[in-house]
Amino acid sequence: MEGVPASFPYEKDRARFQQLAELPGVELYQAHISRYAFEPHTHEAFGIGTIEAGAQRFRYRGTEYTAPENSLVMMNPDELHTGESACEEGWRYQMIYIQPQLMDELTGDRGWWFNEALLTDSRVAQPLSRTLAALWQAESELARQSLIAELLLQIRPLACMSSQGRPDTRHRFDQVKDFLRDNLAEPVRLDELAALASLSPWHFLRAFRQHYHVTPHQMLMAFRLYDAKQRLAQGEAAASVAAAVGLTDQAHLTRAFANRYGITPGRYQKQVRQS
Numbered sequence: 001m002e003g004v005p006a007s008f009p010y011e012k013d014r015a016r017f018q019q020l021a022e023l024p025g026v027e028l029y030q031a032h033i034s035r036y037a038f039e040p041h042t043h044e045a046f047g048i049g050t051i052e053a054g055a056q057r058f059r060y061r062g063t064e065y066t067a068p069e070n071s072l073v074m075m076n077p078d079e080l081h082t083g084e085s086a087c088e089e090g091w092r093y094q095m096i097y098i099q100p101q102l103m104d105e106l107t108g109d110r111g112w113w114f115n116e117a118l119l120t121d122s123r124v125a126q127p128l129s130r131t132l133a134a135l136w137q138a139e140s141e142l143a144r145q146s147l148i149a150e151l152l153l154q155i156r157p158l159a160c161m162s163s164q165g166r167p168d169t170r171h172r173f174d175q176v177k178d179f180l181r182d183n184l185a186e187p188v189r190l191d192e193l194a195a196l197a198s199l200s201p202w203h204f205l206r207a208f209r210q211h212y213h214v215t216p217h218q219m220l221m222a223f224r225l226y227d228a229k230q231r232l233a234q235g236e237a238a239a240s241v242a243a244a245v246g247l248t249d250q251a252h253l254t255r256a257f258a259n260r261y262g263i264t265p266g267r268y269q270k271q272v273r274q275s
Helices: 100-107 122-137 141-157 174-182 190-196 201-211 216-233 240-244 250-261 265-273
Strands: 012-020 026-033 037-040 046-054 056-060 064-069 074-075 081-085 091-098
Touching: 012 265, 026 074, 026 122, 037 216, 037 250, 046 122, 056 074, 074 122, 074 141, 091 100, 091 122, 100 141, 122 141, 174 190, 174 216, 190 201, 201 216, 216 240, 216 250, 216 265, 240 250, 240 265, 250 265
Parallel strands: none
Antiparallel strands: 012 026, 026 091, 037 081, 046 074, 046 091, 056 064, 056 081
């Protein structure tokens, strides 16, 4: 699998993806980033990973974190976050992304949720790191499935289930998020979004940014590009993907996708289809 995305502006920055054919809903990711800064983006999956070297700075749920070497990062689905280096040499890390429904199916537990985004305990992070690394080397379905089961056992004590920690009440902006996600290919107007939150347009803009630390347009682009990523992984042509998610054309998709994920749509599609 080719490991160096053509779109990274710095030659030391590289990333690679892998999906498991026997477990749709699981994606592996490894990267070494020195100078690239990821814009606000989201994954509609749990993101669990370890910092192998260096340190990462990221903003998540309105808080800025610094994740050092041998730390564990845990992100819930649909949470916007950023990512950049917190040191001169950058950071090397690996992640696994697991769709919520699959997480429930694999474990038999419902309503997984992580209250803490960062755990700086090498006694927990290092065994998980070894499991993630082994997943890339596993040569059979049984080996990969066994490693996934081991990984879930490792992180289970760090998670809450159902109402243990997950907020129960919907925020006034949740309806706005649902609208954005349901209208990716449509032109979206500020007055429509503000009306959903029962606010004036400018009050809505200020309150939305204060709550999420991104603009509505940035959130819409995050949703569009995540959906584009899913479609590309399923083999859909880039031009069709661009139209389906509301981008101007294939060139717009290529620029936006590369800026968000550090890899071109074509390179990403090639990597996951070789998995």
